[in-house]
Amino acid sequence: MKAFAVALLLMLATSVAFGIDSGDDFPDPVLQARYERLIHDLRCLVCQNESIADSNAGLAADLRREVREMLRAGKSDQEILAFMTDRYGDFVLFRPPFVARTWILWLAPALLLVAGAWIAARIVRQRQRLAREDADDSDLDAGSA
């Protein structure tokens, strides 16, 4: 029992923060926040549904190192993202730009919403008309009776 308690205590004593990112934090919290945002916005190309922040692929580590170095060198977010898209294309961005090739991607939710609203409106109107016609019919029935 005592051994169990000790084991339990030892387990609690260990750190649970096994981060993927092994680099040091930036001393400047603003820079650290920009770094965090950038690596979450960049796709890991090896394991495509992960950001380079979440991936432990070798390439993701290399790309985090590039982002880190560019931030240290005083590059802007745009410059860093441009560095990535020049090499890997828009695919590397989790938020692709609004261009001719991607407009359908961006507008599809709105278009589907409008289409859905139109269908819903039609159905509602049809039901109302049917209900009115029923009411009219029963009026007629009442009148003739």
Add this chain to the structure above:
Amino acid sequence: MLRYLLPLGGLAVLVVFLFFGLHREPSIIPSPLIGKPAPPFSLPSVTDPSRQVTNATYRGRMYVLNVWGTWCVGCREEHSALLAIARTNVVPIVGLSWKDDRPLAIEWLKQLGDPYVECAFDADGRVAIDWGVYGAPETFLVDAQGRVIHKHIAPLTEAIWQRDFLPRIQAAAGTRP
């Protein structure tokens, strides 16, 4: 009538998208480098670290850049094809050893044969990033003007070489000023 046609139309659109989706390989990402100048590099040679390998050597000539690593199964798979292509002497094949262990890379070339005119050693993967490499093996074709004209992702075979590379090499050689 419309209430039957609408869902049917929606289904038809979905089927068309899914059908074309079947023939797309999501792991192959088109390179933005095609038609652009090849990123310059100068790295130590795998076999002789005191010697620099640079693509400036090939100015005015076509060349192939093959990215590989001894940790890469696909590279072992394509190696015999690379050797066969190298024997045809159509264009020089430059190697880029990506994030590898130098003794292992040297051993690999000794054991399996060396298809490369020279091979650069990219220890920290920076040149690979410049070329937009994300998974070995990758093979680039660079024309005499120093522009990347084709990129093949996944193991190369002689059939792919004949289908995708040779026609481009011939076309590029024909339009040379």
